[in-house]
Amino acid sequence: MRHIISILMENEAGALSRVAGLFSARGYNIESLTVSPTEDPTLSRMTLVTWGNEEIIEQITKQLNKLIEVVKLNDLSDGKHIEREMMMIKLKAVGDQREEVKRLVDIFRGKIIDVSESSYVVEMTGATSKLDAFVETVAKELIVEVVRTGPSAIARGVSGLRL
Amino acid sequence: MELNGGEIIVECLKKEGVEHVFGYPGGAVLHIYDAIFNQDDIKHILVRHEQGATHAADGYARTTGKPGVVLVTSGPGATNAVTGIATAYMDSIPMIVITGQVPSPVIGSDAFQEVDTVGITRPCVKHNFLVKDVNDLAETFKKAFYIATTGRPGPVVIDVPKDITAPWVKVPFKYPTKIKMRSYNPTTKGHVGQIKRAVKMMLAAKRPVFYTGGGVVLDNAASELTKLVQRLDFPITQTLMGLGGYPATEKHFLGMLGMHGTYEANMAMHGADVLIAVGARFDDRITGNVERFCPDAKIIHIDIDPSSISKNVRVDIPIVGSVKSVLQSMNDVLAEIEVKNKPEPLDEWWADIERWRARECLKYSKKGKMVMPQAAIESLYKVTNGEAIVCSDVGQHQMFVAQFYKFDRPNRWANSGGLGTMGFGLPAAMGAQIANPDDEVVLVTGDASIQMCIQELSTCLQYNLPLKIVLLNNGYMGMVRQWQEFFYEKRYSESIVEAQPDFVKLVESYGHVGMTVNSPAELDKTMEKAFAMKDRLVLINVLIDPESNVYPMIEAGKGHNEMYMPPESELV
Secondary structure: OEEEEEEEEEOOOOHHHHHHHHHHHOOOOOOEEEEEEOOOOOEEEEEEEEEOOHHHHHHHHHHHHHOOOEEEEEEHHHOOEEEEEEEEEEEEOOOHHHHHHHHHHHHOOOEEEEEEOOEEEEEEEEOHHHHHHHHHHOOHHHEEEEEEOOOEEEEOOOOOOOO | OEEEHHHHHHHHHHHOOOOEEEEOOOHHHHHHHHHHHOOOOOEEEEOOOHHHHHHHHHHHHHHHOOOEEEEEOOOHHHHHHHHHHHHHHHOOOOEEEEEEEOOHHHOOOOOOOOOOHHHHHHHHOOEEEEOOOHHHHHHHHHHHHHHHHOOOOOEEEEEEEHHHHOOOOEEEOOOOOOOOEOOEOOOOOOOHHHHHHHHHHHHHOOOEEEEEOHHHHHOOOHHHHHHHHHHHOOOEEEOOOOOOOOOOOOOOEEEEOOOOOOHHHHHHHHHOOEEEEEOOOOOHHHHOOHHHOOOOOEEEEEEOOHHHOOOOOOOOEEEEOOHHHHHHHHHHHHHHHHHHOOOOOOHHHHHHHHHHHOOOOOOOOOOOOOEOHHHHHHHHHHHOOOOOEEEEOOOHHHHHHHHHOOOOOOOOEEOOOOOOOOOOHHHHHHHHHHHOOOOOEEEEEEOOHHHHOHHHHHHHHHOOOOOEEEEEEOOEOHHHHHHHHHHOOOOOOOOEOOOOOOHHHHHHHOOOEEEEEOOHHHHHHHHHHHHHOOOOOEEEEEEEOOOOOOOOEOOOOOOOOOOEOOOHHHHO
């Protein structure tokens, strides 16, 4: 099963490679990993998407907790949460296609943020599945490049992952 | 007090009560060595290879419970130390490794003797640090010692760029008295409810067995364990790392379990209805096939490391906490309950165990012309009254010590259990002797293993370390040959050590004493002669039966009830 694990860790050089190294050393799957500082500059927030059965996920959370620089973590998949990912996708747009692509972008509530004679750059935010759907819907030959952030996620309600 | 970086490092070590540092100088650590030169409190032991420094510090730690300390230079100094760091990591041995690094401004420029030490050691340390400011040194050391020695212990590397220790940069020095880390708070006390549930399950057991590991030794919990086992009248078996955590000569002890464990220990595991795992990690050499592991048992697992629990085998009652404190709590809970009703005797279970014991699975032939390796260990046990500190390398000889040297106390046995590092033994014995100058320290090794760190014989001379080395010489990598005999139809691919040195002359050239045992008749006499030389290192080159095997044996992937036993023909 797919799990989103949210991690608060010391904002120190090497902290990211400890997490990445742990996953490769122990053969765990890693689908995406995002990391950036928080309102407290000494802390980084990492969102990690992985998959595995219950035992594997239990080991992953235990092994992450064991890393000295990990302060706290939460498997968001255990409860209700919101997940968002941002994508920038560059599409060929010439002739009739310019209108058609724009319509599709509107349907998916994306924004065109760069226009050239023969291309658009589209910005789109949503759940991973929505972005997947857009990529699948657009004709393959129109795609120049796809840049995705990987999901970040937050729990619903008042409680939060904080010190 | 204003000090430079080198002096700060020395002061930090003093504050941590460090008496010995094992190391080897080089460019990046010259400032630190200068600070060592200018003081007398910390004794530096100069090894001959950085791997030797880490194993020596490891042997020091295993036989004292105190962290071992290593100092090596950047680049090759650090990479040579990696095997020893990984060895300590696998067996959860507390160790501080100070590595020099090229000066901060040239890090990343492929400078002379530069290597990414923090990157290379990351997967085999409990934690590591790169010091970026001389003002951070003291706190980094405090953290390093705290991390290495608390929770599940392990090695911590501190990488120190040369400019950090520059003699001309002096900063105020104050060693923190306390340290608190928001990201590291090891659990110590076990959950009271879980402990009570576990005790209840133990009292209801009909066929219980204790399975204990290195955690008992590391947490100094032997007396709590002994009390608990004897009060419950339960059988106990131990892992390779756990030996000494319970007196091996006591009747509840079944011997070691696992791949080369005793028949009675493995059969008890297979037949158990309640298994109490204490400070052990269900390693594959213990469990064999996990599908067939303890098929009828409910499992209680006590461990300080939550990630050890349910990693390889699902357990029924997990208890995260320090082994010592949990066992103590169990004793306390039991004391209360016992007033009300005494546990039922386990006569039937013990009758089964006695029947398994009667198979005498460790029996071996004593009639051949060659010395049997088992006989050599029995002779060693006799001549040392079972009281020596014994270190070993890796292979058949290691298993023979585990089977035949009955350790009654913890911290008397040092071997590389998890990583299985050949070359560990000699430097580890060196460290053990430095830590325990009044004890008899013995190295049991093989002709292949000892050659992997043999240069340390020179260190032994320099510091007058009167080790006794029992070299079980069969001209093979014995354990490799055994596997090739069993599983590769005796195709002894590259396991024969041709062109052996003359070990007696070799130790003599290093300034020590060498003796050879050619036949069973010479064994005891030579051992006595060697051990009578109290102030000399003596190597006893025992020419053993070259094709003897370690029995019993569970093939990888098999169950505990599927042991190879010694063939009857070999027992005649």
